[in-house]
Amino acid sequence: MWIRFVMIGVFSLTAAGMLTFQGIEIYHAFVDFFKQK
Numbered sequence: 001m002w003i004r005f006v007m008i009g010v011f012s013l014t015a016a017g018m019l020t021f022q023g024i025e026i027y028h029a030f031v032d033f034f035k036q037k
Helices: 002-036
Strands: none
Touching: none
């Protein structure tokens, strides 16, 4: 039964990491966009 919790935990960490990485990428894109103006 604990294996299910481990799987959910790993999936949650992976999803959070992906969202954070994507957010940083979007942030840098916005900074570059505003610097060009």
